[in-house]
Amino acid sequence: MTREIDIQHxxxxxxxxxxxxxxxxxxxxxxxxxxxxxxxxxxxxxxxxPSCWHWLYCLPTPRQSELASDGHAQKGGFLPPVPLPRRxxxxxxxxxxxxxxxxxxxxxxxxxxxxxxxxxxxxxxxFVLVRHELRSDAGxxxxxxxxxxxxxxxxxxxxxxxxxxxxxxxxxxxxxxPTDMLLFRYSxxxxxxxxxxxxxxxxxxxENYPGLVVHGPLIATLLLELVTxxxxxxxxxxxxxxxVSPLFDTHPFFVCGKPSKNPSEIILWARSHTGNLAMTARxxxxx
Numbered sequence: 001m002t003r004e005i006d007i008q009h010x011x012x013x014x015x016x017x018x019x020x021x022x023x024x025x026x027x028x029x030x031x032x033x034x035x036x037x038x039x040x041x042x043x044x045x046x047x048x049x050p051s052c053w054h055w056l057y058c059l060p061t062p063r064q065s066e067l068a069s070d071g072h073a074q075k076g077g078f079l080p081p082v083p084l085p086r087r088x089x090x091x092x093x094x095x096x097x098x099x100x101x102x103x104x105x106x107x108x109x110x111x112x113x114x115x116x117x118x119x120x121x122x123x124x125x126x127f128v129l130v131r132h133e134l135r136s137d138a139g140x141x142x143x144x145x146x147x148x149x150x151x152x153x154x155x156x157x158x159x160x161x162x163x164x165x166x167x168x169x170x171x172x173x174x175x176x177x178p179t180d181m182l183l184f185r186y187s188x189x190x191x192x193x194x195x196x197x198x199x200x201x202x203x204x205x206x207e208n209y210p211g212l213v214v215h216g217p218l219i220a221t222l223l224l225e226l227v228t229x230x231x232x233x234x235x236x237x238x239x240x241x242x243x244v245s246p247l248f249d250t251h252p253f254f255v256c257g258k259p260s261k262n263p264s265e266i267i268l269w270a271r272s273h274t275g276n277l278a279m280t281a282r283x284x285x286x287x
Contacts, residue, residue, distance in 0.1 A: 005082075005083065005084075005117045005124050005126060007115070007116070007117040007126075009080075010080040010081070010082060010115045010117070010126065011080075011115050012080075013078075013079065013080035013112050013115060013128075014112055014113065014114060014115055015111070015112065016078055016111070016112045017109060017110065017111045017112075018060075018078045018109075018110050019107060019108065019109045019110070020058035020059070020060065020107065020108045020110075021058070021105070021106070021107045021108075022057040022058045022059075022105075022106050022107075022108075023103070023104070023105050023106070024049055024057060024100055024101070024102050024103060024104045024105075024106060025102075025103075026045055026102055026103075028053075028056040028057065028189060029041065029045065029046065029049070029050070029053060029056070029102070030042070030045065031185075031189055032053065032056060032186075032189055033045075035182065035185045035186060035189065036221070036222070036225065038225065045102075046102065047101060047102055048099040048100055048101050048102065049099070049100040049101075049102065050228070051096060051224055051228075051235075051236045051239065052094070052217070052220060052221055052224055052239065053221070054100070054106075054108075054134055054142060055190055055217050055221075056189055056190060057106060057108075058106065058107070058108035058134070059190065059191040060073065060078075060191075061191065062074075062077075067193060070085070070087070070194060070195055070196075070202075071193035071194045071195040071196075071199075072087065072193070072194055078110070078112070079112070079128060079130075079148070080112070080115055080126075080128065082126045082128070082150040084124060084125075084126060084150040084151055084152055085152070085153055085207070086150065086151045086152065086153060086207065087148065087149070087150050087194075088148070088149045088150075088151070088216070088243065088246075089146065089147075089148060089215075089216040089217065089243070090127075090147040090148065090149040090216075090242065090243050091146075091147045091216075091240070091241050091242035091243055092144050092145060092146045092147065092220070092239075092240065092241060093144070093145045093238075093239075093240040094142065094143065094144045094145075094238060094239045094240065095142065095143045095144075095237070095238050096141075096142055096235070096236050096237055096238065096239070096286075097139075097140055097141055097142060097143070098138060098139070098140075098141045099141070099235070100134075100136055100141050100142075101136075104136040104137065104138075105136065105137060106134060106135065106136050106141075107134075107135050108132055108133065108134045108135075109132070109133045109135075110130055110131070110132045110133075111130065111131045112128065112129070112130055113129040113130065113131050113145075114127075114128070114129040115127070115128050115129075121161075123151065123152035124151070124152055125149060125150070125151050126149070126150040126151075127147065127148070127149055127150075128147075128148040128149075128150070129145060129146070129147060129148075130145070130146045130148060131143070131144070131145050131146075132144040132145075132146060147242075153207060153208060154208070161245075163245060163274075163276040163277070164244060164245070164276060164277040165275055165276060165277060166256070166269055166270075166271035166272075166275055166276060166277040166278075167256070167269060167277075168275075169258060170254075170256035170257060170258055170269075171257065171258040171259070172226055172229075172230060172256065172257050172258070173226075173254050173255065173256040173257070173271075174222075174226060174254065174255050175252050175253075175254055176222060176252060176253050176254065176255060177252045178212075178214045178247065178248070178249045178252070178253065179249060180198070180200075180212055180249055182218075183197050183198060183212050183214065183215065183218075183249060184197075184198050186215055186218050187215070190215075190217070192215065196209065196212070196213040197212060197213055197214075197215055198212065199212075200212060209246070209248065210248055210250055211248035211249045211250035212248060212249040213246050213247070213248060214246070214247040214248065214249065214253070216241075216243050216279070219241075219243075219247065219253075219255070219270050219278065219279050220239075220241045220279070220281065222255045222270075223241065223255050223257065223268040223269075223270065223279070223281050224236075224239065224268075224283070225255075226255050226256075226257050226268065227257060227266050227268070227283050230257070230266075231266075231285060234285045234286065235285070235286045236283055236284065236285060236286060237284045237285065237286040238282075238283070238284040239281065239282070239283050239284070240281060240282050241268075241279055241280065241281035241282075242279065242280050242281070243278070243279050244277045244278055244279055244280060245272070245276060245277065245278050246278070247270065247272060247278045251272070251273040252273055253270055253271060253272050253273060253278060254270065254271045254273075255268070255269075255270050256268065256269050256270070256271055257269070260282075264284055264285045264286075264287060265282060265283065265284050265285070266282065266283040266284075266285065267281075267282060268280070268281040268282065268283065269281065
């Protein structure tokens, strides 16, 4: 049984900051392009960083001795020590202010903006809002607000939540087969040691998932690639996405999209093999 949430203690982490430095080298881009089979980036390496590929850089590098049993860094460092076992990247809102040339030195400043607790049908929930600011020598290039959710595991007697059906009016869609090799390579490229993405015994026996969990930012990246193929000459000014339900390596899924009534905005979503909604997203194209 999960102990009570001391939200006032967790709120002491509001205002904490950390900073990571990196260089936008070409190797991670080439590796992710190969992992996702993006032919144009394999044949013609980009001169600036593709949108949302900043997730390959400025990565926290906790020591092996600092990892908890779930693969995350032990709680109580930059992020608050939330006493709930399940952690999920629930969504992000991003603003792209200027391009980042390959070879640039960059720095990412991250700040805990808000910590809040709620009690829902699934039990205790804790929401942590983190703001990331990515800069190069030319100035601020990207702002991301990231939502992290901590939750209890479902009780054995709890009824499964009613799934939300995905829209059926996509103008573009692509089938994705999330093999364990794909998830392993993405975990390696993002230095993500969360065991739900690569350890099947941990997923099924400890967290009671039916299979390996597909990374939220991987789904978000695949949704953006759908837009890039439709609008190869357009750049993005903003992107937001929200996870609705998890996807697993047990079945293919689909990334889908369509233009909105606003000509500069694109509506995106990910759909499970059963037609349920897994992620929603919106893109704003730069004029």
